[in-house]
Amino acid sequence: MEEIATPETLLDKLAEQLKTLLTERSIDQPLMVGIHTGGVWVANALHNKLSLEQPLSTLDISFYRDDFSRIGMNPQVKPSKLPSQIDDRHIILVDDVLHTGRTIRAAMNEIFDYGRPASITLVCLIERSGREIPIQADVVGQHLHLDDNQHIKLTGPEPLEFAVA
Amino acid sequence: MVNKASRPTDSLIGHDAWNIQLDKNGQLKHFLTVEGLSTELLTNILDTAESFANINEQSVKKVPLLRGKTVANLFFEASTRTRNTFELAAKRLSADVLNVNISASATSKGETLMDTLQNLQAMQCDMFVVRHNASGAAHYIANRVAPGISVINAGDGSHAHPTQAMLDMFTIRRNKGDNFRQLRVAIVGDVLHSRVARSQIHALNILNTGNVRVIAPKTLLPIGIEDMGVEVFNNMEEGIRDADVVIMLRLQKERMQGALLPSEQEYYQMYGLTEKRLSLTKPDAIVMHPGPINRGVEIESCVADGPQSVILDQVTYGISVRMAVMSMALGREPETSEAEKT
Numbered sequence: 001m002e003e004i005a006t007p008e009t010l011l012d013k014l015a016e017q018l019k020t021l022l023t024e025r026s027i028d029q030p031l032m033v034g035i036h037t038g039g040v041w042v043a044n045a046l047h048n049k050l051s052l053e054q055p056l057s058t059l060d061i062s063f064y065r066d067d068f069s070r071i072g073m074n075p076q077v078k079p080s081k082l083p084s085q086i087d088d089r090h091i092i093l094v095d096d097v098l099h100t101g102r103t104i105r106a107a108m109n110e111i112f113d114y115g116r117p118a119s120i121t122l123v124c125l126i127e128r129s130g131r132e133i134p135i136q137a138d139v140v141g142q143h144l145h146l147d148d149n150q151h152i153k154l155t156g157p158e159p160l161e162f163a164v165a
Numbered sequence: 166m167v168n169k170a171s172r173p174t175d176s177l178i179g180h181d182a183w184n185i186q187l188d189k190n191g192q193l194k195h196f197l198t199v200e201g202l203s204t205e206l207l208t209n210i211l212d213t214a215e216s217f218a219n220i221n222e223q224s225v226k227k228v229p230l231l232r233g234k235t236v237a238n239l240f241f242e243a244s245t246r247t248r249n250t251f252e253l254a255a256k257r258l259s260a261d262v263l264n265v266n267i268s269a270s271a272t273s274k275g276e277t278l279m280d281t282l283q284n285l286q287a288m289q290c291d292m293f294v295v296r297h298n299a300s301g302a303a304h305y306i307a308n309r310v311a312p313g314i315s316v317i318n319a320g321d322g323s324h325a326h327p328t329q330a331m332l333d334m335f336t337i338r339r340n341k342g343d344n345f346r347q348l349r350v351a352i353v354g355d356v357l358h359s360r361v362a363r364s365q366i367h368a369l370n371i372l373n374t375g376n377v378r379v380i381a382p383k384t385l386l387p388i389g390i391e392d393m394g395v396e397v398f399n400n401m402e403e404g405i406r407d408a409d410v411v412i413m414l415r416l417q418k419e420r421m422q423g424a425l426l427p428s429e430q431e432y433y434q435m436y437g438l439t440e441k442r443l444s445l446t447k448p449d450a451i452v453m454h455p456g457p458i459n460r461g462v463e464i465e466s467c468v469a470d471g472p473q474s475v476i477l478d479q480v481t482y483g484i485s486v487r488m489a490v491m492s493m494a495l496g497r498e499p500e501t502s503e504a505e506k507t
Contacts, residue, residue: 062216063216063228
């Protein structure tokens with residue numbers, strides 16, 4: 001398997017790329033949203049590195065999952081924290097690993113229940129193979145080709161490490 | 166303190182096949198009574214409700230969990246709080262809600278209960294929320310509906326009101342933490358006619374509450390109440406001393422036949438929760454009431470509105486608890502037969 005960089009290296013890379021992208025797109029007051037749980041850790045680190053003014057928002061997409069009726073309830077759902085006004089805001093959506101794309105689909109559904117953002121930029125620490133719906137990230141730390149039976153997971157928050165199985 | 170080993174509920178706890186509330190995987194399919202359910206399952210309901218409480222505090226109070234499901238509210242008996250919070254709970258889960266107006270429906274034209282239900286099944290409803298003045302009505306219905314339909318008991322006669330009991334447990338846990346062992350809970354008033362009290366006593370026992378007391382005149386206590394694992398008091402002052410939680414019950418005049426009470430005034434003199442009596446409890450005790458409250462009959466107005474009252478919080482939490490029960494019953498893993506598992 002390909003060598004995986006450390007989360008710390010990837011975070012620096014993400015921060016640089018994201019800064020450039022925000023300048024290119026003339027976005028100066030973005031709203032950063034982390035997806036529970038790993039995405040929040042990544043978003044938190046990026047939020048610090050970019051010294052963003054707007055507080056970090058979080059999403060728990062458990063109630064928006066498309067496999068709810070198959071896997072049943074997860075009783076430990078964390079609250080989603082989004083500002084009540086997200087109309088015309090530029091959102092930076094952050095997750096740890098982009099895999100099937102279903103989590104991002106669910107997260108976007110939840111965001112659109114709150115309003116109509118001006119744009120959504122997707123940032124992922126790892127982008128791995130196995131997409132099942134047409135979703136792609138704008139900023140990626142590392143691309144990985146993994147077989148269907150291989151899994152990568154971010155553990156944390158202190159220290160942030162990858163667990164591969 | 167009461168010895169819990171001898172409590173009658175203990176022998177019923179477990180995922181026995183005869184318990185029609187649970188499916189083959191031990192998941193909640195119907196919610197008819199708290200009796201016989203495990204500590205783990207009740208805790209699971211409370212934890213799930215906690216997640217929904219967060220949703221209910223957001224600006225967008227809706228999630229798509231039960232989109233496409235249809236919930237029929239069948240209230241054969243008057244209700245405002247329970248019916249409205251069940252309706253709101255279903256709507257906040259994105260289910261479609263049918264409020265069947267029983268008094269104006271075919272029931273009043275002579276249609277039998279089973280025919281009404283079969284018609285609703287033909288309309289492809291997924292859940293029936295049932296309130297009925299006959300004890301056992303929800304069980305009766307649950308035993309006869311099509312396999313895919315869940316039945317939630319929203320109060321049957323003087324038997325059970327499980328979602329009320331669970332929202333009360335949720336209220337207690339929010340205010341007093343999750344260690345029920347250290348709590349003294351006093352239930353005051355018309356226990357005889359109260360399905361709420363019965364369900365509360367079962368839930369408190371299953372959650373291992375340290376001390377559960379009932380306080381009422383002998384005429385308003387069912388025979389054999391001691392066997393439910395409660396300490397019985399006929400004197401209000403003695404009963405509420407050092408309580409952490411005081412649950413007042415409504416005097417159910419509509420269910421009373423015969424002279425069980427001399428008068429409302431006398432009842433208030435003996436058992437009304439006044440400010441003076443409240444001072445006998447722990448200083449941080451909370452005051453609960455399932456509603457509707459009769460001010461000046463079982464509770465003094467200033468106590469109902471006072472700083473220790475959590476009566477309106479109970480209403481708020483009722484939505485979260487009902488969302489939890491509905492989503493657990495309708496969002497179960499599909500039942501797999503033993504053959505499929507291997």
